[in-house]
Amino acid sequence: xxxxxxxADALTTFARRFPAVLVTGPRQVGKxxxxxxxxxxxxxxxxxxxxxxxxxxxxxxxFFADRPEPLVLDEVQYVPALFRELKxxxxxxxRPGRFLMTGSQSLPLMQxxxxxxxxxxGILEMSSLSWREARAAHPRLGDxxxxxxxxxxxxxxxxxxxxxxxYPSYVATYLERDVRNLKQVGSxxxxxxxxxxxxxxxxxxxxxxxxxxxxxxxxxxxxxWLSVLQATGQVLxxxxxxxxxxxxxxxxxxxxxxxxxxxxxxxxxxxRATLLASPLAxxxxxxxxxxxxxxxxxxxxxxxxxxxxxxxRGDEVDLLIEHGGRFVAVECKLTxxxxxxxxxxxxxxxxxxxxxxxxxxxxxxxxPHAHRLGPDGIAAAVSVDGLVAEx
Numbered sequence: 001x002x003x004x005x006x007x008a009d010a011l012t013t014f015a016r017r018f019p020a021v022l023v024t025g026p027r028q029v030g031k032x033x034x035x036x037x038x039x040x041x042x043x044x045x046x047x048x049x050x051x052x053x054x055x056x057x058x059x060x061x062x063f064f065a066d067r068p069e070p071l072v073l074d075e076v077q078y079v080p081a082l083f084r085e086l087k088x089x090x091x092x093x094x095r096p097g098r099f100l101m102t103g104s105q106s107l108p109l110m111q112x113x114x115x116x117x118x119x120x121x122g123i124l125e126m127s128s129l130s131w132r133e134a135r136a137a138h139p140r141l142g143d144x145x146x147x148x149x150x151x152x153x154x155x156x157x158x159x160x161x162x163x164x165x166x167y168p169s170y171v172a173t174y175l176e177r178d179v180r181n182l183k184q185v186g187s188x189x190x191x192x193x194x195x196x197x198x199x200x201x202x203x204x205x206x207x208x209x210x211x212x213x214x215x216x217x218x219x220x221x222x223x224x225w226l227s228v229l230q231a232t233g234q235v236l237x238x239x240x241x242x243x244x245x246x247x248x249x250x251x252x253x254x255x256x257x258x259x260x261x262x263x264x265x266x267x268x269x270x271x272r273a274t275l276l277a278s279p280l281a282x283x284x285x286x287x288x289x290x291x292x293x294x295x296x297x298x299x300x301x302x303x304x305x306x307x308x309x310x311x312x313r314g315d316e317v318d319l320l321i322e323h324g325g326r327f328v329a330v331e332c333k334l335t336x337x338x339x340x341x342x343x344x345x346x347x348x349x350x351x352x353x354x355x356x357x358x359x360x361x362x363x364x365x366x367x368p369h370a371h372r373l374g375p376d377g378i379a380a381a382v383s384v385d386g387l388v389a390e391x
Contacts, residue, residue, distance in 0.1 A: 001157045002037065002157075003133060003157065006133060007126055010301060011023065011035070011038055011124060012038055014124065015070075017096055018122040019090040019094050019096060019097070019099065019120050020099040020101065020117055020122070021097070021123075022103060022121050023101070024123065025125055026127075026234055026259075027173065027174055027178060028152050028170060029129075029151075031126055032072075035074075042069075042100060043067050045072065045073055057082060064085075069098045070098055071100070072102075073099060074101075074102050075104065076102065083113065086117060091120075094120070104232060124301070127233075127258060127295050128152050128258070128261075130151065130292055130295045137156060138156060142272070143288075148269055148274070150265070151259050152259065155261075163265065163270065171265075174232070174234075175191065175192060179232070185228060190216075197211055198229065198257075199263045200267065202256055202257045202260075202263045202287045203256060203280075203284065203287045203290075204255065205253075205310075206226075206237065206252055206253050206254065234262070235256060237254070237256075238254045238290065238307060239253050240308055241307035241309050256291065257291075260287040267284075281334055282332075289332040289364045289384055290319060290332075293330070293387070306320065306322075307319075309329075309349055316345045317329045318332045324359075326357060326358065326359040327359060329360075330362050330387065331343065331345055332365075333363055333364070333365045334365070335365050338367065340374045342365070343374050343378050343379045346361045346378055347374075347378060360380075361379035362387055363380070364384055364387045365382075368383075370383070
């Protein structure tokens with residue numbers, strides 16, 4: 001079963017404008033499937049095959065002579081030397097849509113692209129399914145069921161594969177294929193423990209010293225390993241927002257897994273029931289909401305302009321989205337009946353910076369119908385799809 005992806009239009013547009021297109025993102029989010037769906041007549045090569053990767057790097061003339069364009073080059077992070085050859089070939093003939101590439105390690109890839117293909121390559125950063133994409137295929141899919149399952153396309157394609165089957169294989173493949181190739185990691189067993197310790201902290205302030213202590217590694221190692229999770233698209237860090245008013249605000253970032261379902265699997269959550277029974281249900285809901293906001297901006301090819309706000313005394317707004325110098329403030333609450341207390345952080349923000357700082361404010365929760373909260377209606381209680389529609 002094919003699930004339509006929001007990235008399809010951007011991909012075909014880029015292929016009409018650039019000689020090369022690179023689709024990055026975590027493993028198994030559908031990068032290759034999207035390319036093959038949009039360009040069914042293109043020739044396909046996977047550099048997961050070591051012999052092909054070696055030929056592309058050592059005998060590029062032979063490699064390209066045997067394969068007519070357009071050419072899909074899958075997992076190009078395994079052949080970093082290929083980018084210099086692509087630059088030479090593109091400069092000889094700048095026809096659009098010649099090379100369509102995928103890669104699962106964004107940081108090394110971006111370095112290669114910036115050095116060799118600047119101005120020649122369109123770049124799309126892709127994520128797992130959004131709830132909107134999944135519900136288009138499965139209209140009865142509930143938000144908590146989707147959160148517990150996760151957004152990896154294979155889990156929604158109608159096949160026999162279950163989340164209990166998928167995630168152990170996914171984590172093992174991720175460790176063997178992506179992590180092993182990055183020099184910062186010496187022990188895959190320790191890194192697996194680190195991955196699970198990071199999942200415990202999704203939606204929370206990040207302390208490298210606490211994380212390192214729980215895993216039994218040095219804080220500098222924890223920082224290096226977190227950069228691996230970022231480079232492979234598994235996590236993102238949201239920085240605190242502060243304006244210089246002579247007051248100290250919290251400076252630690254918040255950690256989020258890119259896919260809440262993967263975080264839930266690492267925490268032992270298998271379905272809606274175990275999600276609701278978990279003490280981390282609220283943090284996973286926040287992870288889910290932030291992930292949907294990030295996907296909305298990625299599809300627009302925008303860097304997500306997001307922060308969080310928190311003071312030492314505990315006033316907090318989960319998410320600030322910048323719009324022209326003002327902010328959309330979002331609180332994330334796993335409830336169907338939010339009350340005025342859900343707007344406490346938003347009110348504190350408005351008092352701290354002034355009400356003109358806020359463009360709009362929302363409480364992202366599980367309400368069936370949007371409504372205003374508080375006597376002054378400072379925020380609207382909305383569902384997650386309602387929030388995304390407002391952005």
